[in-house]
Amino acid sequence: MSEPKYREGVGLVVINADRLVLIAQRIDNPGEAWQMPQGGIDAGETPEEAALREMKEEIGTDKAVIIATSAEWLSYDLPDDLWPKLWHGRYRGQKQKWFALRFEGEDSDIDIATEHPEFSRWKWATPAEAIDSIVPFKRDLYRAVFTEFAGFVSG
Numbered sequence: 001m002s003e004p005k006y007r008e009g010v011g012l013v014v015i016n017a018d019r020l021v022l023i024a025q026r027i028d029n030p031g032e033a034w035q036m037p038q039g040g041i042d043a044g045e046t047p048e049e050a051a052l053r054e055m056k057e058e059i060g061t062d063k064a065v066i067i068a069t070s071a072e073w074l075s076y077d078l079p080d081d082l083w084p085k086l087w088h089g090r091y092r093g094q095k096q097k098w099f100a101l102r103f104e105g106e107d108s109d110i111d112i113a114t115e116h117p118e119f120s121r122w123k124w125a126t127p128a129e130a131i132d133s134i135v136p137f138k139r140d141l142y143r144a145v146f147t148e149f150a151g152f153v154s155g
Contacts, residue, residue, distance in 0.1 A: 006075055007091040010051045011038040011098040013145060014064055016124055019154040022059065022103070023130050024112060024119035034125075034133035036142075038096065047097040055101065059122065060114050063105030070098040070148055076141045096141075100149045127153050 013036055014022040026033045039054035041047060048066060056062045075095040077083070083092055112119040125133065127146040134142050146153060 005091060006093050006095040007040060007087060008073075009038055009040045009094050009096045010047050010054060011074075011096045011145065012036055012051055012055055013098065013100045013149055013153070014055065014059070014103050015067075015100060015152055016103045018124065019152065020124035020126060021130055021153055022110070022122060023125045023133055024059070024122035027117055027120045032133065033135055034130070035135075035138070036130065038094075048099070051097075051099045051101070057114060057116070058112070058118050060111030061105055061109040063109050064101040064103045066099050067102045067152060068100040068149055070145065073097055074141050074144055076138050079137055098145050098148070100152050102152075127155075 016022070021036060023034045023036055026035060037054055037058040039050065039058065041050040042053075045053070048069075051066065052062065055064060073095045074097075075093055077093040078086060078091075083089065110122060112122055127142075131139055131142045131146070
């Protein structure tokens with residue numbers, strides 16, 4: 001069996017006028033699993049196109065503009081007990097290009113009741129609250145993202 005590889009994806013730091021970030025609770029996890037929007041890159045799609053598509057698919061709005069892109073691809077490994085169950089065990093984790101987006105809409109523009117909902121609720125949070133709310137195996141990745149985008153988010 002070949003060594004599993006990393007699924008290529010994007011992550012979105014959607015930032016409001018108060019410099020807070022959007023986090024949402026995953027609908028498929030009974031616990032307090034919150035995260036920022038993220039998703040895979042489709043064949044023939046650029047990371048930028050994937051980021052904008054994922055934003056519309058996951059939070060129901062396109063009222064944001066990309067203001068920064070991570071310099072490098074950032075990755076995380078799934079826990080040993082979890083990776084064989086996700087994506088049919090094909091991927092050990094994900095490597096993601098992250099985007100900071102300035103939200104230009106109203107809170108009422110955000111609609112997580114999308115065609116294929118991934119979240120049960122959402123809120124604005126500080127980066128520290130987002131890190132505390134994410135599953136532990138993604139915390140280092142979130143710290144790296146917020147360090148890179150520190151000029152755009154609250155301290």
